[in-house]
Each structure stands twice: as structure tokens, then as C-alpha cells.
Amino acid sequence: MAERISDQVEAILLDIEGTTTPVDFVFGVLFPFARDQAERFLQAHGQEAAVQADLALLRQEYEADRVQGLDLPDWQGDEPTAAVAYIQYLIGCDRKSIGLKSLQGKLWNQGYADGSLQSQIYPDVYPAFKRWKAAGKALFIFSSGSIQAQKLLFAHTDQGDLTTWLSGYFDTTTGPKKEAESYQKIASTIGLPPEQILFISDIAAELQAAQAAGMKTLFSYRPGNPSKDAESFPLIENFDTI
Structure with a gap:
């Protein structure tokens, strides 16, 4: 069986919009x-x-x-x-x-x-969380939405409360998502070398910044995402093979 990219890292860092959650929900x-x-x-x-x-x-x-x-x-x-x-x-x-x-x-x-909102996530996200955690991976979120908003989104999904699977959250108070320094700070906070972290996003410019910081990267293409231009990054359409 071919090695999964998740086998090469100790932590997985995820974008939200277009990666775990439909763009249209946002x-x-x-x-x-x-x-x-x-x-x-x-x-x-x-x-x-x-x-x-x-x-x-x-x-x-x-x-x-x-x-x-x-x-x-x-x-x-x-x-x-x-x-x-x-x-x-x-x-x-x-x-x-x-x-x-x-x-x-x-x-x-x-x-x-008050029940007016319930978050949507892609159906492969929860199984991936369980699989990655069972393999000993730490899971983190990096989104332009505030940390409070991130926690709310994963606490109130259509598949239940997923916050127990997540080890931490980062927002733009750490730094802009298109700057390598932000990912260096995240790696330092997590306590791992950048090359031991996989970042997944639907924005190539964010992946370029993470790659410049030393992280492994994957481009997320989901239905409804505005761009399928992965540039030089490996493209995935779900988490099933990661």
C-alpha cells in the first residue's frame, strides 16, 4: 500500500473555507x-x-x-x-x-x-479526524475567522461537536495567511519542525507561504470552490487518501 502523506508528518493544519467546510456555507x-x-x-x-x-x-x-x-x-x-x-x-x-x-x-x-445556525462540513472530514487521531496526529485549524468563530463552527456541525478532535486554533492574530512567518510562528507554537506539519488549503498563495516556511502542503479542491488552479501543489478532492 502506498504511503499516505499523513504518515510523513506529526501534525495536520487545516484551512476551513473550501477545505473542511463548503464555501457556500460561509x-x-x-x-x-x-x-x-x-x-x-x-x-x-x-x-x-x-x-x-x-x-x-x-x-x-x-x-x-x-x-x-x-x-x-x-x-x-x-x-x-x-x-x-x-x-x-x-x-x-x-x-x-x-x-x-x-x-x-x-x-x-x-x-x-439559539439554534439559528448549524455548521456544515464535508462528509469525509469527521472520518478523517478519527483516522488521523488514531494514527497519533495532532490536528489544528488556521483560518482568517477568529478563534472563537472557529471553535463555534466545529462545536455545532451537522455531524456533532468535533472540537474534541482538535488540538488548537490559529487566526490572523498570529499573522496573515499568505506570509511564511505566520506558518513559522504556528510551527513554533505547536512545537514541531515545519517539515513535520501538513497544511491543507484551497488557496495556492497560502500554500506557497506554508511551503516557504518548510511545511508539506496539499491543495483542496471541493465542489463550489472558486478555483481549481493548484499551481504546482498536489490536488486532493477529499480527505480519504490523506
């Missing part, structure tokens, strides 16, 4: 939920310290955008709900914003708690 369910619920959420929770911290980050981002001359919605006044139009603007352009991602995590927490 863009067709999670993003619209955050967009539509933002005003109501800020009316109820906008004065909480954690939400105020997110809004402060977003205000800094807004001012930086203004300096660049971007065509922005108005953000006038100090009321939390004054930020809604800018939040919706960022969601619409899928900005990898730390403040936005943190706030989205809080919005989604409410949705998961």
Missing part, C-alpha cells in the same frame, strides 16, 4: 447572518467591553480607509449602531479584518446558541 449563510443581525446585536450588546474593543479596532480601520480615499459608508456618532453600515461594507468585500472577524464571532455565537 458566503451564503454565515456572512449574511452577520450582515443582517449586526444592528440588532449592537443595540443589545454594543456597550459591552469586548464589543467596544472590536468597534475601536474597526474605527481605526475606518479612519485608515478614509485616508486612502476609499468610497465608504458614513460612520457618524458614537453609538455602536453607527458602525453598522461600515461593518456591512467590510462583510461585502470579505475584508480580513481582525476587528470584523472578532465581532462576527460574537454574532455567530448568538446564532449557534
